[in-house]
Amino acid sequence: MSTVGVIGAGAWGTALAQVAASNGHDVRLWARDPALVAAINATHENAPYLPGAALSPRISATTDLAWVAEAEVNLMVTPAQAMRSVLTALPARAQPLVVSSKGIEASSHLLMSEVAAAEHPDSPVLVLSGPTFAHEVARGLPTAVTLAGEDTAARARVADLIAAPQFRPYASADVIGAEIGGAVKNVLAIACGVVEGAGLGQNARAALIARGFAEMTRFGLAKGARAETLAGLSGLGDLVLTCSSTASRNFSLGAGIGRGEPARALLAERRTVAEGAYTAPVLREAAAAAGVEMPITAAVCALLDGAPVRAVIDALLARPLRDEG
Ligand SMILES: NC(=O)C1=CN([C@@H]2O[C@H](COP(=O)(O)OP(=O)(O)OC[C@H]3O[C@@H](n4cnc5c(N)ncnc54)[C@H](O)[C@@H]3O)[C@@H](O)[C@H]2O)C=CC1
Numbered sequence: 368m369s370t371v372g373v374i375g376a377g378a379w380g381t382a383l384a385q386v387a388a389s390n391g392h393d394v395r396l397w398a399r400d401p402a403l404v405a406a407i408n409a410t411h412e413n414a415p416y417l418p419g420a421a422l423s424p425r426i427s428a429t430t431d432l433a434w435v436a437e438a439e440v441n442l443m444v445t446p447a448q449a450m451r452s453v454l455t456a457l458p459a460r461a462q463p464l465v466v467s468s469k470g471i472e473a474s475s476h477l478l479m480s481e482v483a484a485a486e487h488p489d490s491p492v493l494v495l496s497g498p499t500f501a502h503e504v505a506r507g508l509p510t511a512v513t514l515a516g517e518d519t520a521a522r523a524r525v526a527d528l529i530a531a532p533q534f535r536p537y538a539s540a541d542v543i544g545a546e547i548g549g550a551v552k553n554v555l556a557i558a559c560g561v562v563e564g565a566g567l568g569q570n571a572r573a574a575l576i577a578r579g580f581a582e583m584t585r586f587g588l589a590k591g592a593r594a595e596t597l598a599g600l601s602g603l604g605d606l607v608l609t610c611s612s613t614a615s616r617n618f619s620l621g622a623g624i625g626r627g628e629p630a631r632a633l634l635a636e637r638r639t640v641a642e643g644a645y646t647a648p649v650l651r652e653a654a655a656a657a658g659v660e661m662p663i664t665a666a667v668c669a670l671l672d673g674a675p676v677r678a679v680i681d682a683l684l685a686r687p688l689r690d691e692g
């Protein structure tokens with residue numbers, strides 16, 4: 368049995384820790400908050416972020432990043448905008464880093480795998496992404512993910528550590544594609560939430576998923592992603608999941624905006640991260656730089672900036688008619 372490090376003890380990091388521990392591995396789960404660490408170790412529950420999940424005693428929470436860095440593999444699961452600072456503090460070893468967060472760095476427009484490669488050039492970098500609500504994974508419900516990485520030996524080793532009948536990693540070499548799907552779908556999930564909150568109906572939501580997927584594909588292809596990755600678990604799969612359920616933080620943020628609640632207030636009252644709110648403005652800039660049209664992303668940005676819901680929807684619907692392809 369091995370030692371697996373998980374860096375970031377929110378809902379997803381904790382669920383991934385449980386996956387590795389259920390496979391018999393010792394798990395070192397890093398959090399920056401000593402009170403959370405103490406509570407997880409005392410109660411075997413992460414009550415603020417993953418309430419109700421009984422955690423394996425093989426999971427040891429810690430604030431000691433150097434101790435976690437000794438693990439055979441480290442899963443990186445902090446909020447995207449915190450990823451670089453945590454990677455900078457993480458002692459450099461040559462072991463694999465598995466990026467499991469979904470977002471784009473605001474200051475650099477870099478994907479998380481690019482940030483990881485820049486900070487830890489000797490580590491193989493992989494991406495784990497897909498339709499994975501943390502609370503379902505923690506309950507052991509069937510889940511499939513894309514595990515992307517160019518280093519086939521590292522990818523096989525990571526798959527071996529985390530795979531279980533109810534947690535199926537599908538291998539891919541398309542790191543960029545796996546990341547772009549996860550980052551973009553968070554923005555589109557906000558848009559789908561708006562449709563729900565504003566009461567625009569199921570037809571509109573399905574149209575938004577399909578046109579959002581077209582938007583994700585245009586951007587992904589421009590950045591070097593493969594079409595089949597975008598149509599797979601980490602792209603379309605995750606888009607469908609998060610555009611369909613209030614269990615998605617991004618969708619529920621959008622639903623509040625759609626009901627007319629101010630985005631700023633909704634974000635201020637949240638403890639958990641809705642990555643789409645941070646990805647949207649970065650994505651809009653990155654898309655403009657790549658010459659890619661992303662009208663739904665632009666609409667989400669306008670709504671996050673406080674534009675009235677009705678005006679934003681009317682502007683989207685008034686766009687000139689065009690070919691679907
Ligand atoms: N929750 C889910 O179902 C899934 C989440 N993800 C992704 O995983 C990443 C983490 O999300 P969750 O675990 O859900 O977040 P969360 O909202 O449940 O918890 C965030 C965690 O990050 C910590 N944190 C906040 N700022 C930090 C900083 N500056 N440095 C270090 N730690 C910091 C918080 O204390 C908390 O422990 C996100 O990118 C998210 O998109 C991916 C798949 C599923």
Ligand SMILES: O=C(CO)COP(=O)(O)O
Binds near residue numbers: 469501605609615642
């Ligand atoms: O990424 C997720 C599921 O795959 C979680 O989505 P939310 O962050 O919108 O809750």
